[in-house]
Amino acid sequence: MQSYQEMTKEELLAEKKSLEAEYKKFQQRGLKLDMSRGKPSQEQLDLSMGMMDVLASYVDLTCEDGTDCRNYGVLDGIHEAKVLIGDMIECNPDNIIIYGNSSLNIMYDTIARSMTHGVMGSTPWCKLDKVKFLCPVPGYDRHFAITEYFGIEMINVPMLPTGPDMDMVEDLVSKDEAIKGIWCVPKYSNPQGITYSDETVRRFARLKPAAKDFRIYWDNAYCVHHLYDIDQDHLIEILAECKRAGNPDMVYKFCSTSKITFPGSGVAAIATSANNLEDIKKQLKVQTIGHDKVNQLRHVRFFKNIHGITEHMRKHAASLRPKFEMITDMFDKELGDLGVGTWYKPKGGYFITYETLEGCAKNVVAKAKKAGVVMTPAGAPFPYGKDPKDSVIRIAPSYPSLEDLTTAAEIFVVCVKLASIEKILEEK
Template sequence: MKAYTDLSMDELLALKNKLEAEYEDIKGKGLALDMSRGKPSKEQLDLAEGMLNIVKGSGDTDTLDGLDCRNYGGPIGIPEARQLMGDIAGVSAEHVIVHGNASLNIMFDTVARSFTHGVLGNTPWAKLDKVKFLCPVPGYDRHFGITEYFGVEMINVPMTEDGPDMDQVEKLVAEDESVKGIWCVPKYSNPQGYTYSDETVRRLADLKPAAVDFRIFWDNAYCVHHLYEEEENQSQILEILSECEKAGNPDMVYEFISTSKVSFAGAGISAVISSKANLEQIKLHMNYQTIGHDKLNQLRHVRFFKDMDGIKAHMMKHAKSVRPKFEAVEQVLKESLEGLNIGSWTCPKGGYFISFDAMEGCAKAIVAKAKEAGLVMTGAGATFPYGKDPKDSNIRIAPTLPTQEELALAAQIFVLSVKLVSIEKLLQLNHMNQG
């Protein structure tokens, strides 16, 4: 089929009538499909079911150093859990504090603490006239939600296949003391699935910020979420903490990881990884904030996974479940949209999302049309700060939750929505040109 941009008005109208009939037919099925967030499927959650009964009770709740996980103590995490999370991130346990079920909580707390008490003795951000963050886009809506909540001014920085545009990052950080941080998802970025190159990691670690309290917020959420075994062996990112140390910026990074999509999405464990100085400040505030996180859950994770080899083996089970879903969506997109000049998409090797770029001005209408036919997707604009995509083109596709059968229907609804909205856009443009 010819590209839609090469079709005449009559051809576009005829095609629109045909596609509308298909759309009405599938709309009449009364479907209720969900591709709105990166949720693990029931099949994935079942993979960790053995964790639920792995701690047997009294006499089986002690750590290797004799701490009873049912009692107080171990506020920064049991040693075994700190070691496991350190192994996942590629750092030693001394750089790790283990928290509760979600790294999002740690990120929120880290920003909040910076506002109320400052960073390592510097002026609390709440007392400054302006606080800014760099936001690689498209990016993770929950990151942007945190900084928006605190009134931070967010600055868009374009993403490339190698990571954020580092020329822009270096310039903005060096010139403006009010730039206090940058959000990063370095491995299989949300939503594009890009992995930061070695050069990008080194340039980030070597930044010369005007603000001494500038921090890289390194959300390494998908570091073990490979779709293909060869990616696990070949696609490793540089370890940011050691790169910052080499560059003379040992305190410049906070790294966050969790097992939310490794074990149970609602009952994993998370960790913050940073320099000794940063961790000491975090521990000081934890003294007032908590008596400690769920050590029994930490113990369950350690007993179940044992070590990094256990994590890798488990994640290949996830890949076996998730990979066919990604490939199915990518196949439908290729068969239905390739060559039509109305959209482009990424084909990630890991993570949880596919990023789709529609024609400019079409994303909101596509998501709305899909919803009308029974498919809920992440809101258009969510991948940009303040929910405002300047081009109204980016859509995040989350293939993991639906079954294969549901996914086939969801993909059909999506491509029909893309085609119909794109035709309407082209007809509008043709009408304007003729007028």
């Protein structure tokens, strides 16, 4: 097929007319489809129902070390859960605190603590005139919501195919003491599905921040969320790399089982250096009587070990893979030659990002909505909801059935084509 840019005005108008007819047909079907939320499908949730059986009334709820999981005690998580999570995120169990059900909540608490109590003895951020965070974009809207809530100024850093633009990151953090952190989803990133390259991780570990209380907020949300068994991305483990680089305290690593077992009923954790752990525990012992040990034990008994998680994630992949492939295949076939946008083919994670011609994303999302397809709002993957180029659209393929998703993708493609033609015609 010919690129839209190379078409004459007449050719574009003819194509537009034909697309509008197609669009109208979709509209007439009165569809209600949703590609907006990174939610597991019911089929995926069913994979974890066995977890409901591993702790029955006749089962002993005692840990290996004799702790009765039903009673008070154990602030930082039961040992066997630390081992399991440690294997999952490639960290020493001793560097881990197991929390409740939400890694987002750990990140929120980490920022909140820094606001009121600083980081390892630094000035509480609420006492400073200005606190800034670097935000690789596009990124995860809920990260940005936390920093926005605390009045932290957010600075966009472009994502490259290798991860955040490290020239820019290095330059900014070395100069500006007000920059206290950077949000990262380093593996199968939200929303693009990019995994940071080895060089990127090494440069992260070697940062020389002006602020002593600068930390990398390393949200390893999709650490085991591969779509393929062999063709997997590999991410260098950041804690070890920071230690090797002489910056052992510079990173907080977050993870959870939310998209492994049940979202909202999983287990979340932080992994970080001994110094950071000590700092965190000073707060934690005041904040809570400890997290849900029974649920920790439930996860351990269900998976048994990291191999159990691997096998479980193969089942998730079997459900997700056809959805991801259908979409990128359709993009290749329908949009590949048109010169109206770009996308990555993620090897894992929960999202595909379609990058439109500049100024088209809102229009595409609006058109899709009018044809019955809900997308993540354009702009959402940016701080303050502002996409400077109005070009990024996050696609969440997990929740709908493959059939519904196929229809939704067909509609999306028509909307992209239409919006692109409108844009090109404007400029002609």
